[in-house]
Amino acid sequence: MKSTIILDPHPRTVDLLFSKAELRRLRSLGKVVSHDGERMPDAEVDRLLPDAIAIVGQTTLLRERLNRAPKLRAIINVEGNFQPNIDYAGCLERGIYVLNAGVAYSYAVAEMAVGFALAMARGIPQADRRFREGKEVYGRISNEESFLLRRKRVGLIGYGSLGRALAPLLRPFGCELYAYDPWLPDGYLVEQGLSPLPLRELLASCTVIYVLAGATTDNRAMLGREELNLIKKDSIFVLLSRASVVDFDALTAHLKTGRFRAAIDVFPEEPFARNHSIRTLDNVLLSAHRAGGLAESYQLMGEMVIDDLALICKGLSPVRLQRANRETAPKMQSKPVTR
Amino acid sequence: MKSTIILDPHPRTVDLLFSKAELRRLRSLGKVVSHDGERMPDAEVDRLLPDAIAIVGQTTLLRERLNRAPKLRAIINVEGNFQPNIDYAGCLERGIYVLNAGVAYSYAVAEMAVGFALAMARGIPQADRRFREGKEVYGRISNEESFLLRRKRVGLIGYGSLGRALAPLLRPFGCELYAYDPWLPDGYLVEQGLSPLPLRELLASCTVIYVLAGATTDNRAMLGREELNLIKKDSIFVLLSRASVVDFDALTAHLKTGRFRAAIDVFPEEPFARNHSIRTLDNVLLSAHRAGGLAESYQLMGEMVIDDLALICKGLSPVRLQRANRETAPKMQSKPVTR
Amino acid sequence: MKSTIILDPHPRTVDLLFSKAELRRLRSLGKVVSHDGERMPDAEVDRLLPDAIAIVGQTTLLRERLNRAPKLRAIINVEGNFQPNIDYAGCLERGIYVLNAGVAYSYAVAEMAVGFALAMARGIPQADRRFREGKEVYGRISNEESFLLRRKRVGLIGYGSLGRALAPLLRPFGCELYAYDPWLPDGYLVEQGLSPLPLRELLASCTVIYVLAGATTDNRAMLGREELNLIKKDSIFVLLSRASVVDFDALTAHLKTGRFRAAIDVFPEEPFARNHSIRTLDNVLLSAHRAGGLAESYQLMGEMVIDDLALICKGLSPVRLQRANRETAPKMQSKPVTR
Amino acid sequence: MKSTIILDPHPRTVDLLFSKAELRRLRSLGKVVSHDGERMPDAEVDRLLPDAIAIVGQTTLLRERLNRAPKLRAIINVEGNFQPNIDYAGCLERGIYVLNAGVAYSYAVAEMAVGFALAMARGIPQADRRFREGKEVYGRISNEESFLLRRKRVGLIGYGSLGRALAPLLRPFGCELYAYDPWLPDGYLVEQGLSPLPLRELLASCTVIYVLAGATTDNRAMLGREELNLIKKDSIFVLLSRASVVDFDALTAHLKTGRFRAAIDVFPEEPFARNHSIRTLDNVLLSAHRAGGLAESYQLMGEMVIDDLALICKGLSPVRLQRANRETAPKMQSKPVTR
DSSP, X not given: XXXXXXXXXXXXXXXXXXXXXXXXXXXXXXXXXXXXXXXXOHHHHHHHGGGEEEEEEOOOBOHHHHHTOTTOOEEEESSSSOOTTBOHHHHHXXXXXXXXXXXXXXXXXXXXXXXXXXXXXHTHHHHHHHHHTTOOOOGGGGGTTOOOOTTOEEEEESOSHHHHHHHHHHGGGTOEEEEEOTTSOHXXXXXXXXEEOOHHHHHHHOSEEEEOOOOBSSOTTOBOHHHHTTSOTTOEEEEOSOGGGBOHHHHHHHHHTTSSEEEEOOOSSSSOOTTXXXXXXXXXXXXXXXXXXXXXXXXXXXXXXXXXXXXXXXXXXXXXXXXXXXXXXXXXXXXXXXX | OOOEEEEEOTTSOHHHHOOHHHHHHHHTTSEEEEOOSSOOOHHHHHHHGGGEEEXXXXXXXXHHHHHTOTTOOEEEESSSSOOTTBOHHHHHHHTOEEEEOGGGGHHHHHHHHHHHHHHHHHTHHHHHHHHHTTOOOOGGGGGTTOOOOTTOEEEEESOSHHHHHHHHHHGGGTOEEEEEOTTSOHHXXXXXXXXXXXXXXXXXXXXXXEEOOOOBSSOTTOBOHHHHTTSOTTOEEXXXXXXXXXXXXXXXXXXXXXXXXXXXXXXXXXXXXXTOGGGGOXXXXXXXXXXXXXXXXXXXXXXXXXXXXXXXXXXOOOOSSEEOOTTTGGGBOOOOOOO | OOOEEEEEOTTSOHHHHOOHHXXXXXXXXXXXXXXXXXXXXXXXXXXXXXXXXXXXXXXXXXXXXXXXXXXXXXXXXXXXXXXXXXXXXXXXXXXXXXXXXXXXXXXXXXXXXXXXXXXXXXXXXXXXXHHHTTOOOOGGXXXXXXXXXXXXXXEEXXXXXXXXXXXXXXXXXXXXXXXXXXXXXXXXXXXXXXXXXXXXXXXXXXXXXXXXXXXXXXXXXXXXXXXXXXXOTTOEEEEOSOGGGBXXXXXXXXXXXXXXXXXXXXXXXXXXOTTXXXXXXTTEEEOSSOSSOOHHHHHHHHHHHHHHHHHHHTTOOOOSSEEOOTTTGGGBOOOOOOO | OOOEEEEEOTTSOHHHHOOHHHHHHHHTTSEEEEOOSSOOOHHXXXXXXXXXXXXXXXXXXXXHHHXXXXXXXXXXXXXXXXXXXXXXXXXXHHTOEEEEOGGGGHHHHHHHHHHHHHHHHHTHHHHHXXXXXXXXXXXXXXXXXXOOOTTOEEEEESOSHHHHHHHHHHGGGTOEEEEEOTTSOHHHHHHTTOEEOOHHHHHHHOSEEEEOOOOBSSOTTOBOHHHHTTSOTTOEEEEOSOGGGBOHHHHHHHHHTTSSEEEEOOOSSSSOOTTOGGGGOTTEEEOSSOSXXXXXXXXXXHHHHHHHHHHHHTTOOOOSSEEOOTTTGGGBOXXXXXX
16 A cells, blocks of 8 residues: 655745646655645644645644654655754654755745845945836936945855755856855865855955854854944944844944945844835845745745655655754744744 | 157046056157147147057048158047047058057946846846835745846847957856857857857847847947847847937837847937936836946056057057058948937 | 774875874874774783774774773775675664765776776777787778777776766766666666666676675675676677686686677786686787776775765764665675685 | 869868868859878969969968968968968968968867866876786875865966867866966956966976967977976976977976976977987876867867858858967967878
């Protein structure tokens, strides 16, 4: 008898992740039972667990539930994080893969990261606004605060799958790439073509600063008033991963002085306060958590999920999704932003 | 006695092109006589010609004047075009290099080209406008018309120095690059990693279309209503070189239907009509001839000018600036846009 | 009290792996106890296990021994394989990392792989031999069997760390890269810029064929007489990983016909039979298991070992070395070649 | 009436340069008259000149002959040099393009350049010789003098079309690229990703040294005993362009000490002295002028010739072949090596 693959992808949907052709490929691996539009009811999950080989979703899977799933080989969170809804230690003991699909967002976020930096280096949205108001300034005079990315220093705060997707896009600009990531050894960064730099030196020396670190137990408000104060005049601060890494009030205060520029995709609360003063600043580019969540990301996510499930079903090891690590999974704090 | 180098850079200025250190380097090559703020008066030009080894600027140099300059080795237009103010045939006969400095703009234009495509693929300025109005839409829902550059077909109309600077920036996005350039053989394009494509096929198949061709006697309004009609739904049309290549009214009409998107840096007249209807379209990004004219471009231009002058003074051939070709220089029609 | 790090690197030595500065870095992580020149005696291992946090070497670590090592966090084989001297399942249950250092060889092997292909595409060693004999042929006539790597099809049999190091070196040659790896999904290969191909199609269509697959329970003599018969005239067969993947007698027979060429770094037994007929063939390049084992590889290996130990000691996850996977580690059969 | 294209390619042949399909393409451009196997007789050349639009070959074209060719637009030497058989000044005055096809060799030479460096860094031919003698040494012990190209300093003496083809092949090895070329400004080299270096510093600091400079009036025996003495122990000296750049006796003397290594493709006379002592040195790789002259190079050369002729016939400027420069063409001294 075929084993069961539970699809419980809420807040994603089955269609978002899988084309019809891909669903057929998934069905060739096992008996697929799916639930859309809300989380799968507990009773149904419990009923399916004894035959389940894999669960795709954010289903709660604490120890007593895992005990009811003797065949379980993989839990795949179709999101970019690890949440405390899973007994990670229990899974590791039993060799159950706990995987997240955040890597599927990385192309989309990396492209947005380049777009944001270019937008703010060249004043693209500002110039467009002026033009719409009939107040455009032509040519060189309009470029007094513009600069090229070419040969500039770019610093990445956090170097995971986003950084690995972003770095190759920046290379042909001739940028010098720097990274701060306390979870990675210097030699690893050097091998990837980046120069390691302490956080404060990175902030003080880079012309473009990318915040790509997921929220962890260690990095809450890591970028406070003092750290942000190190940023050079006219540098570009790009916030793409999680707002909690930054003291948002301090960031707002700094931006109001106009000293540096920012492009911001994530906010402390979403939707963000209607009257927040950051909404009117000319040196800020605002984006409502739009960097990763495109149709193309979700289709890639679906492909990765099926690819890894197919490997696991063949008695091989998954290669596309990111595995939860014993040490770091419990530190992960990124969660769906409060809405 | 040292030969004279005439600097007549209007509408550029000496300071824009040369730092103090670079001016010293220039002075080591000859007696530098400069005139700023307007074109050098004819009488002064005429007085200097007998000893002039090089002229940097858009000085008129027709046959009778060239005859008065027996030592002349180089005429360097500190612009991106060749104008009919020079007796090209006479210069070629005498082995006088006629050079233009357009290549110095290519990094800046290429970066803008990437920024424009990303802006329009991801709705960056539109989302920023919504956010400022307090009407932002969060996450996936806001991305229904967004797409990645990754693996898309990108077509370059015209493949000169701008295209050569742009292609490497697009490569790591995994784009398939196509080009239409009637002045270049297919084998040349293939060697550079592009696939040649007839104009109409390029328009019909590419998701991002860059107009990078300078204005020539051959390409006026080459992209008319019918050609623009070939562009696919949701494609991005990026106009960066000269507006005359396009039938601007036809372009406006197409964009009003919303069928495709555009980013436009050059206009038929500049300043552009205050009440032109294109100024209000949501699917258009507007930029007032800002792509190339940055301080960094002019400093690079100055470096290139001195480098090539130094070679010429050493009895070597220039390598950094673009030479006027007997065949193509007279076809060049790009000129400072009517203001 | 500091935990113990056991160094039992035989057949490597401590000096080969660690410079003095690196040894100091290692000592900062724990109490280092090392044994050089032979395997550490069982009694000493047993004495050290109760305090051991990590073991670097090929020490036998079956279940009863693991039970004596309650603090153990990592077992690092300073070789490129996983051997059956470890209770892998027990380690996975307890969350003990089992790591191998094969990735440290990948730069060296990848460079050799390029060198071998160029040598055989251009007849470099053959022409050198002729020259030494005073029988060299000059210029074009000598190149009748030479070809460029440029734009040729290159096939990788096995795409692990060696392939990942080799692919970027081949890219600027304009090669089309193909791979056959039954442990990897097509989508993964495509994402890395390779086209997946079934083994027989790869053999039949590629001009350079690299064997990079480690020995496994599945691939013994996978390339037999019939498969080798598919190789095109004048193609280059490069054997770099393990000889057991190939039916060596069949390979020798094929090479004697002169139909294709080979570069061979690994042999069924090493030292290889003194009188083997392959030693005299002009279309073969011979190399005595020299591709990976350079001082630079071992120094990199040492750096990687310390980097990952440092992470583990800080409560983080290793990132540089390769982890044993539950599924694939038991399939690994590469072992020190019989000598 | 169609203009005449004279093919006088000796010592090349028509078939070597043009496939049947390419010949058809050539014939579509004009009336093709060819002579194979020896230089076209003077009388025939003289007869054809009045209608000739282009001459492909090394035909002597001094002033009086040029005067008989009023329609002549291009002289294309299907070799990699400019010889004193042409009235260059006369051609420039009349706007006749004088082109050479050396760039067509650049892919082949660049690949050989990488192959030579890898061969000598890893002892590939030496190890192959040992193996054939039954004296091979296995593994690490055999690699005591081996090193990786990875991250090493590589110096290019001369940076023309060969260097431009070679640099991209070396980039993914992580090499630092340096160049010495007195005909090029530093800024040009920097823009191409190389660091300029004075000749003596380059020799003293680089681990791989490529001689890529064509013979000129300026560089005869530029690398003499003293310069070669600067080369570091175990560095690799690769001689690929012309032997006259080096004092060959001094080079031989240095190599006999074993201090550094060499790969040599060009010799002071070819065929080279049968008993020359360099033929027996273990630290030297010998190649009989084989780097460029492959079928693939000649087919590319033919394609480039037709492409540029097609442009010229359409009233456009050539783009694929290298133009003779007024200043540098007379300095070029590379000629078919004395045989």
